[in-house]
Amino acid sequence: MILEKKKMFNDFATSKGLRSTRQRDIILDIFLSTHQHVSVEELYLKIKSSNLGIGHATVYRTLKLFTEAGLAREILLHDGQTRYEHVVKGEHHDHLVCTGCNSIIEFEDATIEKLQDEIAARHGFLIKSHKMEIYGLCANCRS
Amino acid sequence: MILEKKKMFNDFATSKGLRSTRQRDIILDIFLSTHQHVSVEELYLKIKSSNLGIGHATVYRTLKLFTEAGLAREILLHDGQTRYEHVVKGEHHDHLVCTGCNSIIEFEDATIEKLQDEIAARHGFLIKSHKMEIYGLCANCRS
DNA sequence: CTGATAACTGAAAATGAATATCAAAAGCAT
């Protein structure tokens, strides 16, 4: 699955005439080694701690490339930082965001997806992507 | 309905011990006169053009108050500006955002809302609010 | 392999939205 993603990015790079660089390889490796919802800063720090000198700007630029390549997705929560999550082919998950402890629970619901398709069809709309976030308190925080 | 909202804000202000000021009245009037999804900047310019000297900071502060008071809701799209939409009591609408022309179509779907409640219940999660945005191309832009 | 060329990088500067500061102005209770 990791190899699959690397291939996906390679294909994208080739098709766009992008070059293969040390920095992009490293950032991809580290991104793939993270779990959901990494902020750019988190990723940057992770890279920094590995003593590989990669600049802020490059991390930003590269994550945008990953998004274009279809293996990452930008998500905006309410903390002023853009986060990136992994895109898994057919799958799409949405989020329960706890405003108490900032934890994020993921879920997936095929019925909702289907309803979305219907709504889009009704408006002649062509879906590219979507996101849904439910805010509230998780089981721990509501007590 | 406009009066209703003004009352809602007045009640909120009273309960919080906030003062009634010229600026807040004006901003509320202008906010209520707008349609969906005003950015702070748009609102600020609208006020400025009315030759009423109200500062940037006040507009930001006041919109946060409206949000607290329950008559506005923050929405984050992908243009880096926070926008505010009108909250209509029971109603909740979601958005089809066209990445071609930036137009926004609203929709509402009771079934989706119900599914959300079920999902939340399954995770012991207490819903405060939610948002859903579907990105893609509108009927005009896909041709 | 080598040199030309165009893409890539990164440090630093720039941008832009949002927030904080703080003195002056204004609301509100007495």
Add this chain to the structure above:
DNA sequence: ATGCTTTTGATATTCATTTTCAGTTATCAG
């Protein structure tokens, strides 16, 4: 009106993100 407190707004500040640009590096033709 008086005095106290909130509010305002110009300005400065913060913080994420983007741009700039000179130096570096990948790629490819020869």
